[in-house]
Amino acid sequence: MASVSDLLTARLVTATGVDPELRPATKPQFGHFQSNVALRLAKQQGRKPREVAAQIVDELDVADLCEPVEIAGPGFLNFRLRTDVLASAVNAQLADEHLGVAQVDEPVRVVIDYSSPNVAKQMHVGHLRTTIIGDCFTRVLRAVGDEVVPQNHIGDWGRQFGMLIEQIQDESLDLDTLDLAGAEELYLRANAHFESDADFAERARLRVVALQGGDETTRAIWRRLIAISTAGFNRTYARLGVLLTDADIAGESSYNDMLDGICDDLQHRGIAVMDDGALIARVDGFDAPAILRNSAGGYGYDVTDLAALRHRVDDLGAGRLIYVTDARQANHFALLFAVSRKAGYLPSSVIAEHIGYGMVLGTDGHPFKTREGTAAHLDDLLDAAEQTASPEVALAAIKYADLSNQLQKDYVFDPVRMTATTGDTGPYLQYAHARVSQILRRALAEQGQDEDATGDWQVSVLAELAEQDLALSLTRFGEAVGEVAANLTPHKLCMYLYELAGKLSVFYEQCPVLKADGDVRASRLALCQATKDVLGRGLTLLGIPAPERM
RNA sequence: GCGCCCAUAGCUUAAUGGAUAGAGCAUCUGACUACGGAUCAGAAGGUUGAGGGUUCAACUCCCUCUGGGCGCGCCA
Numbered sequence: 209m210a211s212v213s214d215l216l217t218a219r220l221v222t223a224t225g226v227d228p229e230l231r232p233a234t235k236p237q238f239g240h241f242q243s244n245v246a247l248r249l250a251k252q253q254g255r256k257p258r259e260v261a262a263q264i265v266d267e268l269d270v271a272d273l274c275e276p277v278e279i280a281g282p283g284f285l286n287f288r289l290r291t292d293v294l295a296s297a298v299n300a301q302l303a304d305e306h307l308g309v310a311q312v313d314e315p316v317r318v319v320i321d322y323s324s325p326n327v328a329k330q331m332h333v334g335h336l337r338t339t340i341i342g343d344c345f346t347r348v349l350r351a352v353g354d355e356v357v358p359q360n361h362i363g364d365w366g367r368q369f370g371m372l373i374e375q376i377q378d379e380s381l382d383l384d385t386l387d388l389a390g391a392e393e394l395y396l397r398a399n400a401h402f403e404s405d406a407d408f409a410e411r412a413r414l415r416v417v418a419l420q421g422g423d424e425t426t427r428a429i430w431r432r433l434i435a436i437s438t439a440g441f442n443r444t445y446a447r448l449g450v451l452l453t454d455a456d457i458a459g460e461s462s463y464n465d466m467l468d469g470i471c472d473d474l475q476h477r478g479i480a481v482m483d484d485g486a487l488i489a490r491v492d493g494f495d496a497p498a499i500l501r502n503s504a505g506g507y508g509y510d511v512t513d514l515a516a517l518r519h520r521v522d523d524l525g526a527g528r529l530i531y532v533t534d535a536r537q538a539n540h541f542a543l544l545f546a547v548s549r550k551a552g553y554l555p556s557s558v559i560a561e562h563i564g565y566g567m568v569l570g571t572d573g574h575p576f577k578t579r580e581g582t583a584a585h586l587d588d589l590l591d592a593a594e595q596t597a598s599p600e601v602a603l604a605a606i607k608y609a610d611l612s613n614q615l616q617k618d619y620v621f622d623p624v625r626m627t628a629t630t631g632d633t634g635p636y637l638q639y640a641h642a643r644v645s646q647i648l649r650r651a652l653a654e655q656g657q658d659e660d661a662t663g664d665w666q667v668s669v670l671a672e673l674a675e676q677d678l679a680l681s682l683t684r685f686g687e688a689v690g691e692v693a694a695n696l697t698p699h700k701l702c703m704y705l706y707e708l709a710g711k712l713s714v715f716y717e718q719c720p721v722l723k724a725d726g727d728v729r730a731s732r733l734a735l736c737q738a739t740k741d742v743l744g745r746g747l748t749l750l751g752i753p754a755p756e757r758m
Numbered sequence: 759g760c761g762c763c764c765a766u767a768g769c770u771u772a773a774u775g776g777a778u779a780g781a782g783c784a785u786c787u788g789a790c791u792a793c794g795g796a797u798c799a800g801a802a803g804g805u806u807g808a809g810g811g812u813u814c815a816a817c818u819c820c821c822u823c824u825g826g827g828c829g830c831g832c833c834a
Contacts, residue, residue: 234777244776244815251814281777282814326834363834460834486832495760495830502832509834536828538762564763567827613771616763618827625770629796631782632771639796647793691774703772706781713797722793736793758796 209304211686212289212297213241216273223268224249228285232684238280239288240680246283257283291670294679295731298667301682302738307745308686311353316527318349319357319520323445323452324533326363327437327459328372328391331444332583333576333621334534337565340610340751342532343450344698345563347749352693357524360452361516362441364434364459370416371398373429374408383432388440391433434459444586449603449751463515467507470514471500479551491546498547513544517560518553528559530696535564535616563696566618576621589621597627601635604752608634611750612702632706634752640709641743644736645756647721651733654722665734668727674715678735681711685742689749698750705746712739 213230220228220243228245246261253260261283268277275288289297301308322342325331331339346356372391375398376383386394401408418426438454445452471487474480480489485503498510520526531541541562548554570576578584593602605626612632613619629635649659657663670676688704691697721732747754 229774229776231774231776234773234780238777242777247776247814257814284777324834366834484832488831497831499832504832506832508832510832512834534828535763537834539829540834542762566763614764617771618764620770622770625783628783633782636782636796639794643794643796650793695774699772703781710781714799716793717790717798720793724793758794 209300209306209308209310211308211310212273212293212683213687216241216270216287219268219270219273220245220264223264230287233286236677238284239275239278239286241287241289243285243287244283246279246285250283261285289680291676294676294683295667295670297683298679298735298738301685302667302734302741306351306686307741308683309351309689310686315353315355317355317357317525318528318530319359319524319526320345320349320530320532321359321361321516322532323441323450324361324363325437325441327434328368328388328395329437330388330392331441331586333568333586333589334583336568336586336589336606337534337610337615338532339445339448339450339452340607341563341565341615341698342530343448343452343751344607344611344749345530345532345696346451347751348689348692348698348701351689351745351749354528354693357520357526358452358456359458359516359520360456362434362438362457362459364437365461365464367412367416368395368398369419369430369433370412370414371402371408372433373415373419373426374398374412375401376429378408383429383436386436388437391436391440447587447590447599449753458516458519460509460512463512463519466515466518467501467511470511470518474500474551477551479547489547489550491543491550494543494546496543498543510540510544510547513540514548514551514553517544517548521554521558526558529554529561531560531562533562533564535566538562538564561696563615565615569618569620571620571622573620593623593627596623597635598758600753600755601638601758602627604634604638604747606634607750607752608637608702611698612706613699615696615698632702634747637705637709637743637747638752638755638758640712641740641747641754642756642758643716644712644740644743647736648733648740649756650722663733663737665730665737667731667734667738669731671728672715672719674711674718675732675735678708678711678715678739681708682735682738682742685746688746692749701746701749705743705750708739708742708746712743 217228217230224245226245228243230241230243233239233242246264247257250257250260258279261279265277265279273293274290278286280286320342323335323339325335346358349356372395375394402412415426419430438457474489475487480487480500486499487501488497488499490497499508500511501507520529545554545560554560568576576584593606597605609619609626626633627635629639648663652659652661652663670679684704688701692701719732721729721736724732744754
């Protein structure tokens with residue numbers, strides 16, 4: 209469905225011939241929308257801005273949408289929607305399964321790389337943001353009609369498996385009794401053993417060779433370690449309420465067979481060259497090269513990521529690639545994309561974006577660590593938040609805190625602040641949703657209907673300013689979601705929902721719903737229904753549960 | 759040394775080159791015995807790190823600094 213601002217924009221384009229850059233009004237007295245198009249045109253045409261504005265108003269036909277257009281200040285055009293237009297916009301939104309979120313004309317297949325924990329280690333604080341943010345992107349892009357393929361690039365390959373497997377053999381460990389926490393302890397023992405026992409270290413090295421060579425006994429143990437680990441990851445995913453499943457797992461090991469081919473290809477085409485015994489690829493503008501194969505003949509993450517990229521473009525058919533990792537890897541991904549462009553692996557038709565987020569800090573302002581100085585387990589963070597709130601509320605608190613500011617900034621993991629029920633927090637939004645749900649529940653009960661039903665009320669009266677503000681805010685949901693889909697900025701959706709919840713509170717305060725009669729009552733119930741739907745959908749897009757009662 | 763990110767009210771933060779830089783927390787004042795007070799209204803709090811420049815218009819773009827964080831060839 210076309211939004212009112214789309215309609216208005218179209219009319220302005222007709223009148224002016226250029227994009228009017230219609231924006232929400234910055235202040236209530238400026239109406240609902242504003243445009244500075246007259247200022248820009250005046251500059252180009254060497255005329256007075258207000259004169260240009262007056263001409264635009266003359267040529268503009270929007271009487272069916274707006275109150276008379278006002279020219280203000282240096283030449284701004286201010287638009288105020290007619291209340292009947294606002295009312296039908298909300299009604300259309302209520303009837304729309306997408307709640308006013310515009311669907312893309314041509315769906316893009318988007319591959320999103322996120323979460324990526326390491327086998328035989330529990331998920332820790334370093335996986336919190338990538339998992340939450342990536343999952344939000346998956347939800348939002350699906351909401352606008354794109355086809356999302358999540359890719360969980362788990363760390364299931366590397367030298368650590370040599371010592372892990374040797375340690376299992378040494379201890380005659382029964383893998384049936386091992387869980388992920390146990391595997392992590394095993395890892396610590398294996399590491400200590402590796403450091404202190406040269407003989408063990410040598411056996412571990414041989415075991416790596418056996419693993420790479422495809423030795424069946426070794427591979428079998430390796431697969432068991434992966435299975436144990438993914439079971440552990442899935443428990444954490446369930447707790448976090450993220451969408452990732454085993455079907456999304458594409459670990460580092462899955463690209464092994466491609467690595468030789470990529471090295472040969474790039475070397476033959478002169479994109480990669482031997483340097484000090486290593487195979488490297490240099491790209492203009494980068495000081496350091498990508499190292500495809502080290503001087504010992506081993507493969508590193510540069511070439512693994514190249515392989516993953518090719519797979520995503522060629523096999524998965526991606527039109528857009530999104531990598532969600534911490535900001536420190538910005539350089540790595542810039543280089544990866546540059547090499548891929550140069551090699552032709554990444555055609556210009558495919559968008560590639562690295563979304564780098566800031567660090568999670570402790571309340572001391574330093575990177576979040578346990579007392580022992582190790583990375584805190586994700587489950588411990590969840591436990592900490594659940595000490596001050598129920599699981600659903602704690603989850604809202606954590607996710608909202610993570611998503612509500614600019615992603616590249618660091619933020620402090622402070623359970624007390626996050627779980628606050630007042631102010632700009634996840635729990636406050638849940639509360640607003642629960643409160644408006646209660647009104648609808650009672651209205652349905654009074655009508656003798658099942659409380660899970662959806663009322664068929666229509667917005668017909670918007671006499672009060674609080675009603676108009678709420679209605680206007682509701683109609684902006686689509687653009688808020690669209691902006692997140694385009695720019696990958698979840699905090700815009702957070703801001704929008706917080707503003708909507710604020711409008712609801714004012715409405716709730718000033719406009720009795722259940723005590724009203726006739727059309728006014730039905731109209732207010734329709735506003736409540738739309739607000740509940742939008743808040744609920746918006747929270748869902750953030751990955752936050754929206755309970756009807758708290 | 760080179761490169762990237764950050765700096766806005768006491769604290770946490772928003773702002774697509776546009777009107778008086780917008781919120782929340784904390785502080786102060788007030789409202790309604792409440793369709794859920796997890797509320798609402800109001801006050802106070804800013805030379806947007808500093809200095810130049812571009813522009814009709816700069817928190818936003820460019821340059822130079824300062825302070826903080828993070829990266830810089832065979833780990834990921």
